[in-house]
Amino acid sequence: MGGGRRLALSFAVRSLRRRSALNILPSSSYAAIHLMDSNLCCRQSANCDVAPDQQIGLKERSRTTWAFTSVMSFSEAAMTKSLPPNAVLEEGPTTTTRAATPLTVSNNNPRVIFVLGGPGSGKGTQCARIVRDYGFEHLSAGDLLRAEINSGSGNGTMIQKMIEDGNIVPSEVTVRLLQKAMEKSKSDKFLIDGFPRSDENRAVFERVTGIVPEFILFFDVPMDEMERRILGRNQGRVDDNIETLKKRLKVFVESSLPVVKYYDAMGKVHKVNATTSVDDVFETIRPLFKQYEQKDSTVELVQGVTHKSDGPATLH
Ligand SMILES: Nc1ncnc2c1ncn2[C@@H]1O[C@H](COP(=O)(O)OP(=O)(O)OP(=O)(O)O)[C@@H](O)[C@H]1O
Numbered sequence: 524m525g526g527g528r529r530l531a532l533s534f535a536v537r538s539l540r541r542r543s544a545l546n547i548l549p550s551s552s553y554a555a556i557h558l559m560d561s562n563l564c565c566r567q568s569a570n571c572d573v574a575p576d577q578q579i580g581l582k583e584r585s586r587t588t589w590a591f592t593s594v595m596s597f598s599e600a601a602m603t604k605s606l607p608p609n610a611v612l613e614e615g616p617t618t619t620t621r622a623a624t625p626l627t628v629s630n631n632n633p634r635v636i637f638v639l640g641g642p643g644s645g646k647g648t649q650c651a652r653i654v655r656d657y658g659f660e661h662l663s664a665g666d667l668l669r670a671e672i673n674s675g676s677g678n679g680t681m682i683q684k685m686i687e688d689g690n691i692v693p694s695e696v697t698v699r700l701l702q703k704a705m706e707k708s709k710s711d712k713f714l715i716d717g718f719p720r721s722d723e724n725r726a727v728f729e730r731v732t733g734i735v736p737e738f739i740l741f742f743d744v745p746m747d748e749m750e751r752r753i754l755g756r757n758q759g760r761v762d763d764n765i766e767t768l769k770k771r772l773k774v775f776v777e778s779s780l781p782v783v784k785y786y787d788a789m790g791k792v793h794k795v796n797a798t799t800s801v802d803d804v805f806e807t808i809r810p811l812f813k814q815y816e817q818k819d820s821t822v823e824l825v826q827g828v829t830h831k832s833d834g835p836a837t838l839h
């Protein structure tokens with residue numbers, strides 16, 4: 524590591540330590556301090572006792588390490604390490620295997636909310652309202668994949684087949700698209716809709732981006748209602764037919780619900796009964812975002828002052 528980078532890292536550690544002494548950091552930041560200490564140690568001494576794997580593990584748990592992911596290009600290592608043989612990550616017209624581009628500093632501390640639920644549970648419908656009233660940027664993983672197909676990407680045929688079959692596209696492809704969309708955005712708060720769809724999706728996202736979601740919004744709708752909505756959607760989607768839907772519902776139960784369970788065990792899931800009207804569902808989730816907005820402005824206010832945030836808002 525060059526002198527300039529080491530200096531920047533040392534400064535950041537000192538700054539975080541100062542803030543932790545004032546008790547104004549969320550708990551995740553303590554892991555970040557430890558991680559950064561470890562990296563300094565590993566880069567300065569041959570006798571470092573923290574293995575590279577442990578450093579990445581710590582990063583997974585800390586949103587605050589995002590900026591340092593960029594500095595140290597851990598995302599590149601992580602992305603390269605976990606590429607499946609059939610995945611091609613590409614940008615522009617040339618088809619090349621690429622490592623992740625480090626994230627830009629302009630949105631180096633993004634807040635992410637995962638919006639999950641089965642097919643037709645109303646994720647996209649509610650996200651549009653949340654964006655309208657609370658100014659998040661909506662990133663639908665499915666829309667990003669469909670745009671990738673339409674862009675003529677070398678991955679297009681593979682993605683198209685996965686969607687037609689109701690299967691999950693390789694994590695690296697989807698994470699790369701999400702990461703690019705976040706890099707491009709001026710926003711620092713995102714609703715990620717329809718992702719992660721599997722534990723593997725979740726692990727790759729956390730490892731590559733270093734982001735841990737603020738909370739998870741989970742739309743709960745019975746299977747027969749999801750089926751009714753999907754078959755009545757009429758938007759010409761290749762996967763809105765009964766055969767593909769059966770597969771999507773199976774994948775939802777077998778692969779996506781475990782992700783909800785994982786976050787539920789961490790107390791991060793807000794489960795919403797989404798069987799009522801569009802308006803009623805939105806009124807149910809509105810308090811959560813109002814609370815989050817308040818917490819958000821408090822955190823912004825105290826960035827340079829001394830105050831402790833209360834953690835994620837809750838809706839029960
Ligand atoms: N609360 C609701 N009551 C009745 N219909 C709804 C409700 N919410 C959404 N819908 C309708 O159900 C269909 C699916 O909604 P939407 O596209 O928002 O679901 P989704 O969860 O984003 O689906 P997918 O995961 O397949 O993209 C749409 O036609 C939408 O208008």
Ligand SMILES: O=c1ccn([C@@H]2O[C@H](COP(=O)(O)O)[C@@H](O)[C@H]2O)c(=O)[nH]1
Nearest residue numbers: 664665685686689690691692697717718
């Ligand atoms: O993270 C994701 C999101 C989507 N897919 C694939 O796309 C279709 C459609 O997704 P929607 O969220 O319903 O728009 C889905 O069935 C998957 O095949 C994915 O693989 N990974």
